[in-house]
Amino acid sequence: MSKRSFTLIENEWIVLADGTRLSARIWMPDGASDSPVPAVLEYLPYRKRGGTNARDESTYPVFAEAGIAGVRVDIRGSGESDGVIDGEYTPRELSDGCELIAWIAAQPWSNGKVGMMGISWGGFNCLQVAALKPPALKAVISIASTVDRYNDDIHYKNGTHLSAQLSWAATMLAYQSRSPDPALVGDAWKDMWLERLKNEPFFMEEWLEHQRRDAFWEHGSICEDFGGFPVPAMVIAGWADGYRNTPMKAAEGLGSKVKALIGPWVHKYPHFAWPKPRADFHGEAIAWWNHWLRDEETGVEALPQMRAFILDGPKPALRRNVEPGFWVAQDEWRPPEMQAFHVDPSGSLNDGSPIAGAHAHTAYLKSPLDTGTASGEWFTLKPDAEMAGDQRIDDAGSLTFETAPLTQAADYLGQPVLTVELACDADWANLVARLVDIHPDGSATRVTFGVLNLAHRDGNAEPKPLVKGEKTKIRLVLDACGYRFGAGHRIRLSLSTSYWPMVLPAPSDPGLTLDLASIDLALPKLGEHRSITLPEPENPDPLPKYNELAPGKTSRRVERDMTTGKTHYHIHEDTGLTEHPDTGLATQDIREEVWTIATDDPLSMTGVSTWTCIARREGWSVKTVSVSRIGCTATEWLTSASVSAFEGETQIFEKTFEKRTPRDFM
Template sequence: MTDRNFTVIENEWITLKDGTRLAARIWMPEGTEQNPVPAVLEFLPYRKRDGTCARDESTYPGFAAAGIAGVRVDIRGSGESEGVIDGEYTPRELSDGSEIIEWIAAQPWSNGKVGMMGISWGGFNSLQVAALKPPALKAVISIASTVDRYNDDIHYKNGCHLSAQLSWAATMLAYQSRSPDPELVGERWKEMWLERLENEPFFLEEWLQHQRRDDFWRHGSICEDFDGFPIPALVIAGWSDGYRNTPIKAIEGLGDRAKALIGPWVHKYPHFAWPKPRADFLSEAIRWWNRWLRDQLNDAEQLPQMRAYILDGPRPALRRNEDPGRWIAKDVWTAPEMRSFGIAHDGGLASGHSREGIGDVYLRSPLDTGTAAGEYFTLKPDAEMAGDQRIDDAGSLTFETPPLLKAEDYLGQPVLSLDVACNVATANLIARLVDVHPDGTAARVSFGVLNLAHRNGNAMPVPMEKNHKTPITLVLDACGYRFRAGHRIRLSLSTSYWPMVLPSPSDPGLTIDTESLSLSLPLLGDHREIVVPQPANPDPLPQYIAHSQPQTRRTVERDMTRGVTHYTIYEDTGLVEHPDTGNATQDIRCEIWSIAPGDPHSMTGVSTWTCVARRNGHSLKTISKSRLSCTESEWITSGKVEAFEEETKFFEKIFEKRIRRDLM
């Protein structure tokens, strides 16, 4: 069933049981009166009218032409939906999602079977809503998501604080402060806007009050009950994104209910992601939906459990348009065989279980080590991706192999074991797996971070015993990688990874016992090479009217006089008008992180957003500013939102909070 005509319902109101109306945009195949169709829901806070319209218009017409309705709904309090958002993946959000599925299944055009899909937020809540078992939900596709909200999202990673926590809180403060579209909601638009401005939360305050893996983070983490997850899940991610662990964790936890697909991509849908090669996501998804939403026997359940792109020595670059490599399949995923490396007497990284080492080494990295880390989740294949690691290796303890005599292929999560000591309750340890090219260029393959007090788990940290050698195990992020002959494998250890990872309370440094160190890399093992088709349309995103051009800048400034390093991010989307709605929007983000390389309490982050919407000479604007700093015992947060109509400010709100810092 292909090439079916369809219509687009620009705005449909879905009324929830509490009377709140949520706004939906629907791509509806023709002929549903005689032949009801399945539907796919995407449920997001990112504004269907302007925020995600381009990617929606690159995806849902393809579904509708295949006879599958697409239902794109704004979460409560976002876009044109009524109410106020109450947080991230909250019980109310997931309950709303279940109600929407019930509404879809009851429509006369529906065959009663619903799928749920999304990337990032929508990928998260697809899995989370599925775990609630709404009867009409039959399958999900989850892209760039997580099964563990504490360890594989933008908040914390093995007890370390991620700077993305401020970045994301600032983004959501800006997004949720924007006005609904007066054209769709009518005269109530300003009343709705004021309700949001007055009542929206500053997410950072809540996140910082849960610094350990407590019930707040267990909620929505489907790894808490893999056995109870009821339906098939296609789980997709990219090696260039922060959510690369999820496909492996999903198939390990869900077994045959899950299929994994991992490409070279940043945080984007696979049919328009970078770096290339892309994947024909529309065909992939339509096959999945046809199997589970209309019982078509197309062998989707026979897909290999793991399909992965094995990177073949990509180089850091100003822009990575295409990464070398090949697609492989493993029909059944099993725990990989590990190849071990240790430290030889000359300080090199040696294959085998070497226990020679070079004795104890004290390591205390400059606090600005990490400026080549890129973003936790990457939206563009430029400086958001990890750069040449030689910059960060200068502040790290490094061990590397001789040039490899033959290529070595790996797929899975590397594991580092070693004994360390420090003189306070905790410190951060960062490990990076690096591919050293023959000319010295160093490409990051994988990394892992650990707050040492969380070495035995994230719910109940245990302080380090002062100056006592303690065994720790650090599991690095998943990778699919070929180290070419003539390249070297490098292990880089540091106690800082700023600004991605915020410094520990006292930054004491660590004593590393090199004789105890063991690095285990997951061998690719049995596999077969496959072809993953690329999309027929090389540029599926629609083109809108650009009134100004986008700008991107990312700079590092080391003030040698004041002894301060500044890391600055500037993003301007340009003023872009949708040709059908006449609505023109522009978002400008300026984020500045600062630190003195020897003082962990000097850290500050400030993120400022300006969001503009214009139509027919009517201008609306919000300016939001979010700030995070610290002492040894406290996190200091502040936020400010200002709203303007025709450049006249009519609203201002200030958030200020000091939150006790978990010293473990």
């Protein structure tokens, strides 16, 4: 098929019913006015200019060449759009999204059929907008998203408090503090900027008001009403990312409406993600849109419901560029058959049911509070130290149980489940379970993990304290995995009470007494499947290149102070200063984040995330510096933040936030 020419509309104002102007960048196939075309909307708060422009420019020209208009819109209060953002996935945001879809469908160049897609925020809101049933929306592609905002996002996980909550609140405070571009909005840029700076929220304050799974988290969680979801959805994720559970949960909840794809990737679009192998996302997406938005027979309805990459024993490494493994397909995703393992009296992990009548044998577990420094990031953007490292570091502070060397390879796909009986001398504590591949040379790869606040053992809506000293049966579902343990490898179960800095500690550190004879680890067998080949993108380097004015830099390091007993986890991320060759806009974002804890005091935990955001072109420059902090007492979370804004070298604005929020079994 020949490629169509197209026109780039750098800025289009879409005026909502309340008069708010949202800023759109549109890739328009030529001739659409005479022969209308379908359109795909992506709707984000990350700035289409000086933000996501590189990845947008890797995809929307390809769509336009295929005769599909691309409409990339900045959410209210971000980029060049009017107003102030009011939170994540709010009713106003989703309502604005429905208005955008209606506007697109009504344009003379539109055939009246709209698709919506995105990764992360855009992957979330395309599912959430679809659930509102705007008539013109006919299909979605959701990447690295969730169907359950409480348990599968950056805030909380099974009642535990993720450090990513501060990291993300700091990121959004920095992003929303950035100035609109005068080249697009004209002389109004400064007034728009000051309005945002004065009125933007610090998201974490609201998130901490909802430490249980309440109506706040139910809003936007499509798992609350899978049956009402109206359109076909392609749901994509990567094993190296925090959103790895969503394709399976969507397939289980939405059935035949879903086509699921899971690769080895970090939190990126599949056509430029790491680790490789990549997937031909453009080909997949164009076939999807042509079927659902043009009624063409492209074969997408015949796709298997589940396609997944099975990792074949990758080893820990400083950078994982290519993962060993193979693609499999299942025409219909069903809950897998589970293979049971138990711990025998010698402490070994054995396949099969426990020995009938075996006597209870117990072990006390109290991990050093800095256990977890090899956990990596909750969601990953690069295949380096953001991914989990060699697990021997964290296994040193854990109880571990492992099999004998396997005599043949064992393949798994799904969510492992751990059950165990335990007792605790406090109202609650955290339990962490990791499934680890022990290679013949002793190196240890984390396959998957699960965390549980024990007060949330029976659900996240109404935490229930433990009865001190009383044995309680716990069921912990680990994250999904697709993995082959090779012959000669060992399967290890690692248990800990800490997973810092990924998971923030409970207010006390009582330890747990585990009944080892009660441990049941159920692993999901791969089961019936067929091997497939997934096409890779034709272009191995699809991202455009911009002018590099200063190089970027990234580092992660752990510092253990042997004098004070404190451990510090340092993160440095610098995008470098890059200039877009067409707009002349140069941007740079620098993140400095430090987490600190004393290994014997959970109340010593602190986190500080500092962002510096720079934008400039000849004759104009702006900068914001934002600092976000968290600490705690036994009964409260202590949060604070500040934002300073500079025009040139002159500070023009400063604002602070400070709040104490009661801890609610967290």
